[in-house]
Amino acid sequence: MKINVDQRALADAARWASRYIADKPTVPVLSGLLLNAHDDVLTISGFDYDTSGRATVAADTASSGSIVVPGRLLADVTATLPDSMVELTADDDTLTVTAPGNQFTLPLLPAREYPALPKAPAPTGTADAAEFAAAVKDVATAAMATKDAVGQVEGLGGIRIRAQGERLELTATDRYRIPFRTLPWQPNGPADDTMLITAPILADIAKSLSSGEVSISFPGPGDGMAGFATTDRTVAVRTRVGGFPPVENLVPKTEAATGYAEFDPAELAAAARRVAIVREKNKLVRVTLRGDHAEIVARGDGPAASTSIETTVDGVDDGFEIAFDPEYLTTMLAPLGDRVRIWLYTPTRPVLIEPLDGTPYRAVLMPVRVKQ
Missing domain, CATH: 3.10.150.10 (DNA Polymerase III, subunit A, domain 2)
Structure with a gap:
């Protein structure tokens, strides 16, 4: 095999394909990348038995062939080369990588031992x-x-x-x-x-x-x-x-809700993260609705923290309190960028989180049962 290929394209393809090499391959040959050159196309493939990735790069193919090269070594070598054309020349045992002022010789792995790559079905x-x-x-x-x-x-x-x-x-x-x-x-x-x-x-x-x-x-x-x-x-x-x-079956119905509270999702997430600092283990934050604002409270073994944020409430009694794991709450709010409505039922029933700006997202979140 002998080809000439652009360094940037080669390095990017080798780096991308190497992500499909297992950290601890079950067989040594799977630590390599399969290089196949033909018809002015270079295909670089990685495989770990569960996932295979193939990257294609335009190349000047002087002679075709298939080889297996230590994958992460090839990715590291090609990334260090200057921005130029790179020549890849393989014999029975080695691959020589040549760029202006640089030459690397890499050992080959036995291509006959490389397993057949799986093929995905036709696009749906x-x-x-x-x-x-x-x-x-x-x-x-x-x-x-x-x-x-x-x-x-x-x-x-x-x-x-x-x-x-x-x-x-x-x-x-x-x-x-x-x-x-x-x-x-x-x-x-x-x-x-x-x-x-x-x-x-x-x-x-x-x-x-x-x-x-x-x-x-x-x-x-x-x-x-x-x-x-x-x-x-x-x-x-x-x-x-x-x-x-x-x-x-677990998505609560809005018509069965006691009512709802509306928040700025970024503001609610920031408040939960802020007060949760005082909780070292068994983290939870309490959200208490009081008129046009919500109190976000966390208590640790001694330390305590509280903050207040604006909210709009409908159908929920003043003083309604519900507790959440702060990480779970913030991750369910993260995809939302505008106003969010949280449908409320009882302090122990899951809530339904829905955006008000039409974002194609919703989430169900289980509250934390609080011992009184």
Whole structure:
């Protein structure tokens, strides 16, 4: 194999593909990146048995071929080279990387031992990549459940993606938080599909494919692979087996609410973070509604803190108090940029958080039961 390729494009592709190399590969060859050069295209692939990533780069192909190179070493080497054309020349045992004034010789790994890369199904539809990445970010926090919690409830630790016509809905839960986020997309045909993907993996994929349009492939019948692709990046990822909790049954109905309180979400989140400083463990903050303001209070073993913020209340008695984990409260408010309405029931029933500006997001949040 002998090719010439732009340094910036090569370094970026090698860095991106190396994110799909496992930290501790089960077989040594999976510590490498697979380089395949043909027809003036260089494809760089990484694989860890659950996820594969392929980046394509335009190249001047003097001779074709496929090799496997230590992945992170290739990414580090190409990143240090000057902004110029780079020549890659491979023989049976080594890859020589040459740029003006620089030459590196890297050992090759046995390409015959590299496993076949999985292929994603044909695209089911496309969405704006930046909006898809934002939607994944909005729900991912609630999927970062503890190992104990994941073992107790099927579906925890994953993000469910559901196609419903020209809309995608993403949701996740850790039993205490349930965010829902929707976004438009363009299906290639009738769309009524669902898949569940491990949250950190999907968050990383969405972040790395956040420009232009992203093609999304739902698994076919009997196929556990999903796909996400842009013009020069493709990821195939194994979906999770098993169901997802019936979270729709847990969404409180607004007509059953006692009433609601409206807040500036950034102001409420900042107040919760501020007073929570005095809580060292078993964190909770109490929100007490008093007329046109809310008192946000936290008490530790000695220290205490309180702050007051403006609110609009309807249907809720003066002095109504409810407590939340401050981290859970702030993460459910984070996607919201304008006024938010929190529907209230009793101090121990989940609340429903809805934006007032039309943001395609809502969340269910479980309060903390407070011992009197």
